[in-house]
Amino acid sequence: MAKVKSLADLRKMKEELQSKVHLREKADNPESLVQVKVGMGTSGIASGAKEVFNYLVDELEKRNIEAIVTQTGDMGYSYAEPTIEVTMPGSEPVVYGYVDVKKADEIIEKHIKHGQWVDGIIPANYRTIEDNK
Secondary structure, eight states, X not given: OOOOOSHHXXXXXXXXXXXXXXXXXXXXXXXXXXXXXXXXXXXXXXXTHHHHHHHHHHXXXXXXXXXXXXXXXXXXXXXXXXXXXXXXXXXOOEEEOSOOHHHHHHIIIIIIHHOOOOSOBOOOOOOOTGGGO
């Protein structure tokens, strides 16, 4: 544990602990929150996924939108990197391709805040076992 040398150090430690506790509280019932997964495979990172991830985390917090933003591996859409998957509570996930910071902002404003899909959705290219019955 780091030594506390000043009041500023103590405040910083408090903020860090509070953010960790808040993350754990959100994780108890994630299906009740907006969930955003950012494809952070090698091709995603090379295409700018890290910047998109950081932007989403910062902007959702600034706009007071309760959401969980996580990173995941390759989503299988390397041709459309960076990709993100948005899951609204009670809805099926929607995958967007070619997401840059500008597109991420549009997704926050239109899809997450108002429930309107945005141009750039990648249609599902697979079937589940149940679909084949």
